[in-house]
Amino acid sequence: MLNIHIGYLTAILIIFSILSLWFASKTKTLEGFFGGQSSKGIQPNILTLTFSQVTTWIFARSLLNTVTLGYLFGIAGVIAYSAYYGSFLTGWLIVNKLRQQHGVPNIQTFIYEQFGRTGTVCYNLLISLRLLTEVFANLLVIGIIFGTVGSPSYISSIIIVTAVTLFYSMNGGLRASLKTDIFQTIIIIVSISTLFIAMMIHPMFNFHSILNSSSDFNNPGWILLIVAFLQVLSYPMHDPVMMDRGFIADIKTTKKSFLYAFILSFILIFCFGLLGVFSKTVSNENISVLAALQELLGTPMMFIVAITLIVSAASTMDSTFSSASKLIVIDILKNKASISKGRLAMLFFAIAGLILVLFGNNDLYDAVAISGTISLTLTPVIIFNLLGQRRVASWSFIANFIVSVAGAILYFLEKSGHVKIIGMIFGEVHNYNKLLIITLFIIISGLVFFILGLKRK
Known part of the structure; x- marks a missing residue:
């Protein structure tokens, strides 16, 4: 929980809710609700599409992850997490x-x-899990901002954010999400820039200490960087929010939006992560990263941190709801699409996400690791089918999917201490070493499956 008066946090939430409802508009056409077109059938422009890409990837979970990795592992952790934003480049490919x-x-x-x-x-199934974890993880961050797990403020803040984002998402679909993404991205850019400047002019800031914060080669952050390079090819293909935005504008506009989104997102996530590195180089106490930032930057700057996290969480929620509705109505049901069905799909994912965060596992990182590891199902698909334009037997894909799911479950069980299979084989290693071992096994086995399943040209 941030050490900020609950009244101020509530004021942020109210102002954000009013702005979102004001910017969002009701959409009456299928093309607008599921495809993001205006009432006149006009596709999103380059600014809208770029900012929408940025705000859907600069989400609350990612901000909390990068600043925490910076705090735990120094600049290596920030570089590793920022590397995942190369997904915009592989996503465009x-x-x-x-x-x-x-x-x-x-x-x-x-x-x-x-x-x-x-x-x-x-x-x-893979992308449904991804969407569900997006709802869960971002709501969890909202709850952490407002109170301790299970407290009235924790629960009420989660319900309010869900209700507001669900309301305007059900009202306007993808079109409403694109419109609100513009002002949400501007707020995030201004907030992170302000925090970065505050860090740079802080009397205790030392650039040399930042650069040398991960001097140990065995730092888990460097291991995570290797994992990021291995996963960055398949990662975007399992993110329906990013992929949906790859099909709603012409090729030229889409290409520019992916490139600009990569540049802007990488800079923003890296700068925010440096706040965690700064805290690591200065704080000697065994406290959380948010508590360390509170001591260094003071309440006014932490107020801006709260704004950034709240806005980024909600901006991702509306995009998740619009992608969930498209997944169910357009991609799965296909025939007899309707806006009412899309709204029901949004409601289902909202309720499921609430159930997970209120009654499930409250570990933010478990949700991230599971969906990211299962995405390795798609690595050989991209190499053989998409880039190589080869046909492969269906059993190869299914077998690789099963192995990827098993790998994700194994990582979850290893990380939570329920099993120690990897420890028995490789000895006691860090969780990111375990993730690297599992990632390599899934990729190698997937390539073998696809080679064996190759069909003649």
Whole structure:
């Protein structure tokens, strides 16, 4: 919990809610609700699409992750987490290949053409899990800002944010999400820039200490960087929010939006993560990163941190709801699409996310690791089917999906201490070493499955 008066936090929430409801507008067409077009059928422009990409990836969970990694592992942790934003570059590679060479309107069509109905079911399960973890993880951050786990302020803040974002998302769909993303991104840019400047002019700031905060080669942050490089190819393909935005504008606009979003997002997430590194180099106490920042920057700056986290959480929530509605109505049900069905899908994901955060596991990082590890299912798909344009047997994809799910579950069990299979084989190692071992195993086994399943040209 941030050490800020609950009344101030509530004021932030109220102001944000009013702004979001004012910017969002009701959408009456399927093209607007699911495709983001204006009432006149105009596609999103470059600014809208870029800012929407940025705010959907600079979310509360990512901000809390990068500042925590900076605090725990120094600049190596920040570099490692920032490396995941290379997903915008690999994401554009995937989108461009899908649209230009394969001529498909979405990933589901491509997966169906390659692996049939079973493959599509596996893929939809994967991205459904991704969407669910987005709702869960961002709501969890909101709750942490307002109070201790289970407290009245914790629960009420989660419910309020869910209700507000769900209301205007159900009202306007993807079009409303795109419109609100503009002002939300501006707030995030201004907030992070202010915090970065405050850190730079702080009398205790030392650039040399920042650079030398991860001098040990065995630092877990460097291990995570290797994992990031291994996962960054498949990571964007399992993110329906990013992929949805790859199909709603012309090729030229889409390409620029991915490139600009990469540059802007990388800078923002890296700068915010440096706040954690700064805290690590100065604080000698065994306290949380937010508590350390509170001591260094004071309440006014932590007020800005709260604004950043609240806005980023809500901005991701509305994008998640719009992608969830498209997934269920357009990509899965396909026929007889309607806005009412899209709204029901949003409601389902909102309720499921609330149940997880209020009654489930409150570990923020477990949700991240599970979906990211399962995304390795798609690595050989991108290499063989998308880039290599080869046909592979369906069993190869399904087998790799099963191995990826098993790997994600194993990492969860290893991290939580329920099993020590990796420890028995490799000895006691850090969790990120375990993640690297599992990642390598999944990638290698996936490549073997696909080589064995290759069909003749």
